[in-house]
Amino acid sequence: MTTKTNSARPITGRFVLITTVCFFSVVIGVNLLMARLAIATLPGTEVDSAYSASLAYEKEIQAAHEQNARGWKVGVHLERQPDGNATLILDARDSAGAPLTGLVFSGQLERPTDRRADRPLHVVEDSRGSYRGTAQSVAPGQWDLVIQADGEGKRLFLSHNRVVLN
Template identity: 60%
Template sequence: MAASSSVVRPITGRFVLVTTIAFFAVVISVNMVMMRLAITTLPGTEVDSDYSAGLAYQREIGAARQQNERDWQVHAHIDRQPDGTTAIALEVRDHAAAPLTGLSFLARLERPIDRRADREIGIGEAGVGTYRGRAEGVAAGQWDLVIEGDADGRRMFLSKNRILLN
């Protein structure tokens, strides 16, 4: 019977040191790569200061009450073409269904998860109670449509709705 010779290496202090250093080098390298990816893809904060957002809260409540009292009907139609051209049309009426003119509207398409993709749409008066605007290069997907209406520098209307553009 032939004896098999198996060589058993003893575990030395040098082997343990090299293995431990290699293990932590891999862990630290992976953590650094993940941190770098997380920081470069972070879209930013929703509000820069919670304190100032809290102070503005009461003004927003008052503005919302005034908007409800005005009882305006603002109907928006948004249409996105396959090339990314997006048109928005607003029909604005007061509480008695009379068309409202002389207002200044601004619309924003906001990405729910990445504010770097937000797009502003300038809207101009196209007729009595009708306002229109367009934007180029709007991607398909979920957006928040924010519509703000001003009269004499004072916000009179604010609306935010989740929409899906195809």
């Protein structure tokens, strides 16, 4: 007759302490790593002060009413080139269909997910009522196209549009 002896180690207080410390060290280490990665990839706040933004909202509403009253028609064609540059062609007409000249158009391609990827569009007047712009190093994907026209010392036109560039 053979007898089996149980060779399993007994659970001691020291073993429980070591496994508990190792477990919480891994949990805390992963939390610290995730917090560091979250902070490093955070693009920042949308506005610095919500209160100041709410005060400016009334002015934005008034500017939108004035823009609608002008009845301008602004046609835009945006295309991404194989080299990564984007070309903007803009045609601006007043409510009667006459070309709008002498305006200072500016534009920006904004990434909806990361403000650090935003690209300015350098827009110049090409001919009567026609404007051209370019942006460098534009990645494919979704962008917000923001176009603004200034004249007479104030903003006369503002447009936000979601576009997909290939």
